[in-house]
Amino acid sequence: MSPELDRATVLEDTAGAVGHLAGICFKTGPPTFTGVELEWTVHDAADPARPVDRDRLRRALGRHSPVTIDGASPAAPLTGGGTVTVEPGGQVEISTRPRSSLAALIAATEADIAELTAALDAAGLVLGHSGIDPWRAPRPVVETPRYQAMRCVFDRRGSAGRTMMYSTAGLQVCLDAGEPERLAERWAAVHAVGPPLLAAFATADRHAGRRTAWASARMAAWLAIDPARTRPVWSPARPDRDPVADWTEYVLAAPLLCLRGDGPDWTPPAGVTFADWLAGALPRPPTTDDLEYHVSTLFPPVRPRGYLEVRYLDAQPRREWTLPLAVLAALFADPGTTRAALTAAAPVADRWHAAARYGLGDRPLAVTAAALFDLALMALPRLELPAGTHEETSRGIRRRRAAAERGHR
Numbered sequence: 001m002s003p004e005l006d007r008a009t010v011l012e013d014t015a016g017a018v019g020h021l022a023g024i025c026f027k028t029g030p031p032t033f034t035g036v037e038l039e040w041t042v043h044d045a046a047d048p049a050r051p052v053d054r055d056r057l058r059r060a061l062g063r064h065s066p067v068t069i070d071g072a073s074p075a076a077p078l079t080g081g082g083t084v085t086v087e088p089g090g091q092v093e094i095s096t097r098p099r100s101s102l103a104a105l106i107a108a109t110e111a112d113i114a115e116l117t118a119a120l121d122a123a124g125l126v127l128g129h130s131g132i133d134p135w136r137a138p139r140p141v142v143e144t145p146r147y148q149a150m151r152c153v154f155d156r157r158g159s160a161g162r163t164m165m166y167s168t169a170g171l172q173v174c175l176d177a178g179e180p181e182r183l184a185e186r187w188a189a190v191h192a193v194g195p196p197l198l199a200a201f202a203t204a205d206r207h208a209g210r211r212t213a214w215a216s217a218r219m220a221a222w223l224a225i226d227p228a229r230t231r232p233v234w235s236p237a238r239p240d241r242d243p244v245a246d247w248t249e250y251v252l253a254a255p256l257l258c259l260r261g262d263g264p265d266w267t268p269p270a271g272v273t274f275a276d277w278l279a280g281a282l283p284r285p286p287t288t289d290d291l292e293y294h295v296s297t298l299f300p301p302v303r304p305r306g307y308l309e310v311r312y313l314d315a316q317p318r319r320e321w322t323l324p325l326a327v328l329a330a331l332f333a334d335p336g337t338t339r340a341a342l343t344a345a346a347p348v349a350d351r352w353h354a355a356a357r358y359g360l361g362d363r364p365l366a367v368t369a370a371a372l373f374d375l376a377l378m379a380l381p382r383l384e385l386p387a388g389t390h391e392e393t394s395r396g397i398r399r400r401r402a403a404a405e406r407g408h409r
Helices: 013-023 056-064 104-121 145-155 160-167 181-190 194-200 217-225 242-255 274-278 289-293 318-332 337-350 352-363 363-383 388-408
Strands: 034-040 042-044 082-084 094-095 126-127 170-175 300-306 306-316
Touching: 013 242, 013 274, 013 289, 034 104, 034 318, 042 170, 056 082, 056 104, 056 126, 094 242, 104 126, 104 318, 145 160, 160 217, 170 318, 170 337, 181 194, 181 242, 181 300, 181 306, 181 337, 194 300, 194 306, 194 318, 194 337, 194 352, 194 363, 194 388, 217 306, 217 352, 274 289, 318 337, 318 363, 337 363, 352 363, 352 388, 363 388
Parallel strands: none
Antiparallel strands: 034 094, 034 170, 042 126, 082 094, 170 306, 300 306
8 A cells, every 4th residue: 555545544444434525615705816727639730630648748748748758857937837638549638826815817828828729839739729639539648547547437337437437638727616605505506507607608519520510529529428427516406405414415426536555456346336335345544635636536517625616618719728716716706796697507517518519509508608798798897807808708709609699599
C-alpha cells in the first residue's frame, strides 16, 4: 500500500463516509468566487486530421507540461496562474485560480490562453474550436493506470467511453455553493438551466470527418457511458431532495472506476460500488482518500467539489468561452435572478437528451434559452465588467438570444 493511503483515515462504516462527504462537497458561505476550466482538442496547424503524439505535446508545453506526460516537469503555472493538464486523447486543459472579480478572471485566463497558444504555435500546433474532434477518430495519447482502468470499465458498455476520453473537449464553470439557506435553490437552478444552456452553446455536431446528427455529440457520449456516474444528481422528479443527501446516495451507489494499487492495473472488479467496499467487498477497507478519489471518477453534469462544478458545456470557439461564463455568473449573481432562472428552466430541466440531440432545434429549449439570456442581460451590470468587456459580452449574449429566437419560430 502506498504511503499516501497509509496516511488516510480508514472508513469503518457508511456513517463515516457520509460525514466525510458532507464536509468536503458543499462548502457554504456568501457566493464570492468564480473559476473556469477550458479544454481543447489540439491539432497540427497544417493538417488538423494528423495525429499529435505525447512527445510533441511535451516539447510544445515545455515547463508547463503536467507530470502525466513528463515526470521531470516542474508543471509551472501559466502567466495568469492557471495550470495545464493533458487529457487521455491529448486534449489540453487550463484550470484557473478562482477569482472574486469576473473581469479579473477573464483577464487572467486570456493571458493564459495567449501563452498557451504561442507555445503551441511555435510547435506548429493549434487549439480546436469545438466540443468534439471534427477530424480524427478516438485514439489514446496519454496512458496512465487511471486512464487504462477507465477505458477497461467503459468498454464493458460500448464505445462511448473511448469517444469521451479521446475526442471530447468541454468548458467548465465553477460557482460557489452559496449560503446554507440558498444551497438547495442554487443546486436545483444550476441543474435546471443545464439543458437550455447546453442547447444554446452546443458546438459538437461533427466528429471524425462526418456529421453526427447530434448538436452536441460530446454530451451524447457522456450520456451513453454509465448513468450511475454521468446522470444528473438533481432531478425535477425529486425537486425538494436535500443536496447533501442526494449526492451522498449517488456517490455510494456508483461502481468503482479505478482501484489504485502499486502495479499498473487499477481495473476494479465489475459492479462493486463504494457502498459494497464499505461493506467488506474488497480485501482492505476504504479510506477517506479512496472516497475522495472515487468522487473524482464521477462525472455528472454538475459535480459538487466544495463549489459547484458545471460540466455540461461544450468547448467554445476562440474568445466565445466568455459568453457561457458570463451568462452563468449573471444568472447566479443574486438570489432573485437565480430564482427566476429556476422558474423559467424548471419545465425543461429533464431535457438533457433533447438538448444534446437537437440543440436549439428543440422548441421548448429554445424558448427557455431566450428567457435565460434575457435574465442574464438584466443581471449583467451586477458583474461590474469594464465598459468594453461589458459591451462585448452584451453583444455576444444578444447574438445567442437571436439564435434561440430563430430556433423556436
